[in-house]
Amino acid sequence: MPCLKWMVxxxxxxxxxxxxxxxxxxxxxxxDVCIEDESVADYHAQIIFDGREFNFSEVDVRGEILLxxxxxxxxxxxxxxxLALAGVELVFSLYDELVAQAASDTTxxxxxxxxxxxxxxxxxxxxxVPDLISALMDAVxxxxxxxxxxxxxxxxxGPRVAVAxxxxxxxxxxxxxxxxxxxxxxxxxxxxxxxxxxALHDELFSGSESVMNLKLCSVMCAPLMAQGELLGILYVxxxxxxxxxxxxxxxxxxIFAGQASMILQNALLLDSIKTDxxxxxxxxxxxxxxDIIGSCPTMLExxxxxxxxxxxxxxxxxxxxxxTGKELIAxxxxxxxxxxxxxxxxxxxxAIPENLIESELFGHVRGAFTGAVATRQGKFxxxxxxxxxxxxxxxxxxxxxxxxxxxxxERVVLKVxxxxxxxxxxxxxxxxxxxxxxxxxxSNFREDLFYRLNVINVHLPPxxxxxxxxxxxxKYLLHKYAEELGGKVKGFTPNALIAIRKYDWPGNVRQLExxxxxxxxxxxxxxxxxxxxxxxxxxxxxxxxxTQAREDFQRRYILExxxxxxxxxTKTARDLGVDPRTxxxxxEREPDAKEPTSSS
Numbered sequence: 001m002p003c004l005k006w007m008v009x010x011x012x013x014x015x016x017x018x019x020x021x022x023x024x025x026x027x028x029x030x031x032d033v034c035i036e037d038e039s040v041a042d043y044h045a046q047i048i049f050d051g052r053e054f055n056f057s058e059v060d061v062r063g064e065i066l067l068x069x070x071x072x073x074x075x076x077x078x079x080x081x082x083l084a085l086a087g088v089e090l091v092f093s094l095y096d097e098l099v100a101q102a103a104s105d106t107t108x109x110x111x112x113x114x115x116x117x118x119x120x121x122x123x124x125x126x127x128x129v130p131d132l133i134s135a136l137m138d139a140v141x142x143x144x145x146x147x148x149x150x151x152x153x154x155x156x157x158g159p160r161v162a163v164a165x166x167x168x169x170x171x172x173x174x175x176x177x178x179x180x181x182x183x184x185x186x187x188x189x190x191x192x193x194x195x196x197x198x199a200l201h202d203e204l205f206s207g208s209e210s211v212m213n214l215k216l217c218s219v220m221c222a223p224l225m226a227q228g229e230l231l232g233i234l235y236v237x238x239x240x241x242x243x244x245x246x247x248x249x250x251x252x253x254x255i256f257a258g259q260a261s262m263i264l265q266n267a268l269l270l271d272s273i274k275t276d277x278x279x280x281x282x283x284x285x286x287x288x289x290x291d292i293i294g295s296c297p298t299m300l301e302x303x304x305x306x307x308x309x310x311x312x313x314x315x316x317x318x319x320x321x322x323x324t325g326k327e328l329i330a331x332x333x334x335x336x337x338x339x340x341x342x343x344x345x346x347x348x349x350x351a352i353p354e355n356l357i358e359s360e361l362f363g364h365v366r367g368a369f370t371g372a373v374a375t376r377q378g379k380f381x382x383x384x385x386x387x388x389x390x391x392x393x394x395x396x397x398x399x400x401x402x403x404x405x406x407x408x409x410e411r412v413v414l415k416v417x418x419x420x421x422x423x424x425x426x427x428x429x430x431x432x433x434x435x436x437x438x439x440x441x442x443s444n445f446r447e448d449l450f451y452r453l454n455v456i457n458v459h460l461p462p463x464x465x466x467x468x469x470x471x472x473x474x475k476y477l478l479h480k481y482a483e484e485l486g487g488k489v490k491g492f493t494p495n496a497l498i499a500i501r502k503y504d505w506p507g508n509v510r511q512l513e514x515x516x517x518x519x520x521x522x523x524x525x526x527x528x529x530x531x532x533x534x535x536x537x538x539x540x541x542x543x544x545x546x547t548q549a550r551e552d553f554q555r556r557y558i559l560e561x562x563x564x565x566x567x568x569x570t571k572t573a574r575d576l577g578v579d580p581r582t583x584x585x586x587x588e589r590e591p592d593a594k595e596p597t598s599s600s
Contacts, residue, residue: 320460323510342386368417
């Protein structure tokens with residue numbers, strides 16, 4: 001087997017077998033012939049076997065080469081020739097020091113593994129995707145003995161060159177002109193790696209215009225695949241040596257293609273997350289109303305109402321299911337009013353024991369009852385000149401409703417145990433998740449208090465009725481709490497977004513918020529999935545047929561109109577334009593419905 005002998009001045013000559021078509025010589029550890037002498041350049045020279053003869057050429061223009069004592073940049077080698085690289089002498093031999101082919105195969109394999117390991121180490125250091133891809137291409141070129149390499153991305157606009165590098169680890173400015181369209185097309189169509197040993201004489205490609213113009217010799221390509229999708233192609237070539245690449249070379253290229261696929265996949269994921277975040281920020285700016293997020297028609301109508309009434313002292317009743325954000329709307333009313341710099345006092349009427357409600361609202365004097373050790377201001381006095389928000393006002397007992405009505409009408413309150421009334425200047429905003437009109441009919445809520453509170457009604461839609469608002473809210477809450485809770489999650493899986501959109505969310509925004517908080521803490525992945533949100537298919541409401549949905553809507557609507565007509569079935573049938581027997585039929589199907597007592 002041909003070899004190079006390093007004539008070490010103070011020791012036994014070292015033998016380097018030449019078993020590859022291109023053998024690199026230099027001081028750097030990645031060379032096939034590594035010379036531990038600082039006078040030699042990192043990548044000093046290379047020996048190329050074209051199938052018939054051996055030739056040498058310089059790699060680094062600063063590295064001097066002497067052939068048999070004469071300065072040369074490149075030339076042919078014959079048996080016994082002496083190469084001097086700076087202060088190091090090498091002797092070329094065609095026959096001496098034979099090395100078993102098995103040993104050369106092992107050396108080739110170890111070289112590829114060493115390069116792969118070195119590149120994997122670099123992955124830990126590099127951050128930007130362009131640097132990662134450039135480092136990968138440099139490693140591929142070196143380990144395959146190519147003189148140029150390309151990473152080609154394939155997307156909806158066709159193939160495009162992302163990185164083009166040469167043997168000297170430099171970018172090629174005209175990289176796209178050095179590629180064969182026909183070879184690239186073959187890999188895109190087959191999605192399989194390919195070796196073209198001698199492109200000019202290959203049956204498949206010899207007639208290709210790009211192959212003829214470029215005078216291509218050895219080309220090797222491997223597809224970059226992810227989840228069955230083609231992301232791009234690794235393309236390496238050498239225009240000086242035919243039959244350069246072997247199956248072992250293709251195996252190495254395929255391994256590096258796997259690394260490149262992972263880099264590209266992660267880059268695309270990060271790019272997708274960044275794009276998604278930028279779009280989310282834009283949507284938030286467009287749909288934010290103070291601390292409230294929404295852009296569906298019903299929420300926009302809520303915002304318009306708030307803008308109109310905020311700067312007045314008109315009483316507002318906010319209605320809607322639990323968790324829809326009634327307190328946020330109350331704060332928005334306060335923040336947009338002339339009272340914005342004054343107190344905003346919140347009273348949760350459903351959380352105060354009945355025997356303490358009056359004291360909580362109006363205050364008490366010392367000794368007014370057992371435990372009243374000092375005079376204390378009530379919420380009305382604390383809210384003076386500001387806004388008083390009565391949350392869950394439907395929970396107030398009837399006796400307290402009378403006192404509240406008097407305070408609202410006269411703007412005068414009396415502490416428990418006191419005889420001196422106090423005048424207060426407040427704006428009252430109330431909220432409830434109950435149907436107060438139904439409560440009035442059931443004698444659980446005073447009609448006069450209802451009309452005092454319900455001058456303007458603002459109804460908040462449930463989350464399930466807000467369309468794509470739910471996805472904007474979900475992404476906003478994830479970014480907000482991922483930062484607060486120190487989670488590593490970056491987004492939702494596509495299936496999780498579908499599940500969020502389809503779920504009924506009986507607890508509305510509050511339930512969504514709690515689910516996302518839990519998922520951020522418990523999820524071990526970067527993307528929250530359906531299982532992390534406890535939203536597996538069996539947890540979702542079953543889908544009804546169109547006939548069932550229509551039937552349910554008609555039943556609810558008939559009962560609603562019947563209730564508005566105080567149970568008068570004849571008038572209800574007339575209003576709905578149906579036969580009275582239709583009303584009876586729906587009532588028979590609704591045995592648990594609370595049917596009004598009066599009828600005709």
